[in-house]
Amino acid sequence: MRVVTGTICHETSTFTPVATTWESYRDEHFGYLRGEEILDKFRGTNTPIGGFLDGAEKHGFELIPTVYANAHPSGPTPRHIFDTILGDMVARIAAAGEIDGVLLELHGAMVAQGIDDGEGHILSTVRESVGPDVPILAQLDIHSNVSHRMVEMADVLIGRETYPEIDQAARSRECADVLARIRRAGVRPTMALHQIPLIWGVNQVTAHSPMREAIAELHRIEAQPGVICGSIATCYPLADIPDLGASVYVVTDDNQTLAQQYADELGEWIWERRADWHIPMPSTREVLVEAESQGQYPVMFADRNDNTGGGTPGDSTGMLRTFIDAGLEDACILYMVDPEAVEVCKQAGVGAQLTLDVGGKSSPLQGKPVTMSVEVAALSDGRFRYDGPMKAGLEGDMGQSAYIRQGGIHVLLVTEREQPFDTAFARTLGLDPRKMRYLGIKSTAHFRQGFESWAGAIYVVSEPSVHDPAGGDIQFSKQSRKLYPFHDM
Numbered sequence: 055m056r057v058v059t060g061t062i063c064h065e066t067s068t069f070t071p072v073a074t075t076w077e078s079y080r081d082e083h084f085g086y087l088r089g090e091e092i093l094d095k096f097r098g099t100n101t102p103i104g105g106f107l108d109g110a111e112k113h114g115f116e117l118i119p120t121v122y123a124n125a126h127p128s129g130p131t132p133r134h135i136f137d138t139i140l141g142d143m144v145a146r147i148a149a150a151g152e153i154d155g156v157l158l159e160l161h162g163a164m165v166a167q168g169i170d171d172g173e174g175h176i177l178s179t180v181r182e183s184v185g186p187d188v189p190i191l192a193q194l195d196i197h198s199n200v201s202h203r204m205v206e207m208a209d210v211l212i213g214r215e216t217y218p219e220i221d222q223a224a225r226s227r228e229c230a231d232v233l234a235r236i237r238r239a240g241v242r243p244t245m246a247l248h249q250i251p252l253i254w255g256v257n258q259v260t261a262h263s264p265m266r267e268a269i270a271e272l273h274r275i276e277a278q279p280g281v282i283c284g285s286i287a288t289c290y291p292l293a294d295i296p297d298l299g300a301s302v303y304v305v306t307d308d309n310q311t312l313a314q315q316y317a318d319e320l321g322e323w324i325w326e327r328r329a330d331w332h333i334p335m336p337s338t339r340e341v342l343v344e345a346e347s348q349g350q351y352p353v354m355f356a357d358r359n360d361n362t363g364g365g366t367p368g369d370s371t372g373m374l375r376t377f378i379d380a381g382l383e384d385a386c387i388l389y390m391v392d393p394e395a396v397e398v399c400k401q402a403g404v405g406a407q408l409t410l411d412v413g414g415k416s417s418p419l420q421g422k423p424v425t426m427s428v429e430v431a432a433l434s435d436g437r438f439r440y441d442g443p444m445k446a447g448l449e450g451d452m453g454q455s456a457y458i459r460q461g462g463i464h465v466l467l468v469t470e471r472e473q474p475f476d477t478a479f480a481r482t483l484g485l486d487p488r489k490m491r492y493l494g495i496k497s498t499a500h501f502r503q504g505f506e507s508w509a510g511a512i513y514v515v516s517e518p519s520v521h522d523p524a525g526g527d528i529q530f531s532k533q534s535r536k537l538y539p540f541h542d543m
Contacts, residue, residue: 055113055154055237059106060092060120060143062158062176065127065197066165067292067365069528070520071417072471076135078125084448087122088142095122099447102159102193105223109157109230118153120146126471127365136166140176144183155233156180156190157226162198162213163290170295170532174203181207189236189243191229195219196258198287201297205247209236210305213285215269216260218475218503220443232282232305243282243305246313248321250300252538254288255332256358256514259499264330271323272302275316280306284316286324288331292364292521296534300324328538335516338376338494350510351491358498359519360420362471366496367391367416371424372517373494374413374465378424383462385492386485388474389452391416396467399430399456406430410458412465419520428458428465432483436468441476444503450479457483464490473497476504 064074080086084095096103103122110117123139125131147156158180164172173192180190191210194200196217204211210232214225235241258265268286276284284304291298302321306313324331338355345353360370368391377385390413402408407429414423436452453469464485474480474495477487487493488508495501498514506512516522536543 055115056118056150056152057110057115057155057157057233058118058120058147058150058153059103059157061103061122061124062139062143063124063161064131064164064172065161065195065290065365066130066163066172067127067521068130068165068294069292070129070365070367072128072365072367074125074128074131078128079123079135079139084122084124089119092119092122093117100220100223100443100445101448102222102226105226106157106230108223109227113230113234115230118150127363129365131164131166133167133169136169136172140179144179147180147183153184153188154237155188156184157229157233158190158192160192160194162194162200162287163293165293165295171201171203171297174201174207177204177207189233191233193225193229194285194287196286196288197290199289199293199295199297199299200247200249200287200301200303202247205245205303208245209243210245210283211285211303212283213287215272215285217258217265218444218500220503228283241282242308244308244310244313245303245305246310246317248302248317250302250321250325251535251543252300252325252328253291253298253540254300256335256498257331257333258288259502264327268324271320275304275320278316280309280312281316282307284320286320294530294532296532298530298533299537332539333514335514337517338373338515341513341515342376342380345511345513348511352493352510353491354493354495354505354509354512356498356501356512356514357494357496357517358514359516359522360496361473361498362391362496363473363500364498364521366519366521367420368471368496369413369416369420370517370519371413371421373515374424375421377463377492377494378460382492384490385462385494386464386487386490387466387494388480388487389466389468389496391469391471392467393454393469396454396456396469399458399467400433400454402430404430404433412467417520419518419522421518426458426460428460430456431459432457434483436470438479438482441478441504444475444500452479455483457485474501474504
């Protein structure tokens with residue numbers, strides 16, 4: 055069997071000031087890759103392409119790589135860039151000649167200029183290229199806004215089932231397994247979508263209740279006769295698009311009615327529990343007193359609003375200011391995106407004592423810069439290797455970076471926008487987060503896979519940001535239906 059593969063992946067915020075450029079695809083993450091260099095980069099890694107490679111080896115596929123384009127979350131992709139990347143992929147699919155299937159890594163929340171449904175457009179274009187009889191399967195992020203067009207154009211969509219998303223390779227192996235069944239066992243996939251009128255809150259860590267029960271219910275349905283697979287999409291809530299919202303999609307073997315029945319059943323199960331997916335998000339200042347009274351250290355404050363993994367600039371200063379005002383000792387911030395401050399530190403050198411304006415430079419909504427009297431404890435080119443399980447086997451690059459400290463406050467300044475998945479990068483600068491008493495982490499949940507096992511307590515908090523719903527600057531105009539909790543339902 056000859057199977058083409060490729061990646062066009064972007065989680066798009068329509069509210070962030072962070073622009074998406076060619077450099078976003080060429081320089082960030084792993085670069086813009088073509089052909090065999092894709093397989094060389096991701097072989098043996100816990101990534102979607104790594105999983106496709108595993109599946110190809112298991113089933114004896116010849117895997118033909120096309121393009122890999124994966125920009126860090128940011129604003130809509132300019133149309134000429136989107137068209138160029140997609141055109142490159144389609145040209146390489148055509149050049150592959152006769153093929154037996156397509157395995158794609160997509161996100162499920164991509165927006166390009168003039169295109170609200172990026173994945174629907176990608177799948178439609180690929181479908182036009184390969185024709186109606188070649189199976190197209192795609193792995194999606196759990197934070198997808200799934201459209202009817204996506205379901206119509208693909209044969210099978212499979213979403214991740216973990217958050218933090220540590221099952222990327224596993225879900226790709228599942229895609230390969232299903233493709234093998236289609237081609238060798240005569241399976242005829244029929245897929246149905248149930249769009250839930252729901253904006254899912256941050257209560258979606260799959261190792262914890264109530265999300266654990268939602269995944270168990272999904273698995274119960276997947277075990278029913280005739281069901282091939284099913285997925286829950288919790289939605290990406292920071293995109294002003296018509297298909298915004300959570301959904302369920304189920305694939306059966308040649309039984310559209312059954313697929314819709316189970317999609318509706320699981321969708322209703324989730325909808326009946328709609329209030330359970332939301333939790334309060336106080337500020338760091340508001341929960342600090344509670345954290346101190348509980349005395350469970352190290353205590354971690356996860357800033358959901360300034361999570362660069364959701365598209366923010368990463369230089370909100372609310373948490374840093376709270377730590378300083380409270381006079382905390384053994385407290386660190388991971389990470390503050392501030393290339394300007396990094397450059398000042400670099401020019402001053404390790405050991406220098408200086409006054410530095412930290413953060414708050416990208417937008418007034420991110421808070422004002424914090425003036426600190428700091429020592430430059432360490433400098434780095436930002437290169438490191440992830441501990442995993444997320445991104446296990448891959449090198450990371452935070453760009454030019456600096457470790458600064460003011461009294462008991464420790465801050466890692468970075469150039470590239472990335473959330474802390476584990477402690478590997480901090481250790482390269484000589485900061486061991488395990489020795490800290492307070493950790494301010496700019497991440498909603500992905501940090502848990504590297505931090506939760508040794509945390510004393512974790513609080514999800516909300517600080518001023520371009521993604522702060524309480525700030526009043528997030529306005530939706532393209533909703534196609536009422537959505538809870540935006541509307542009283």
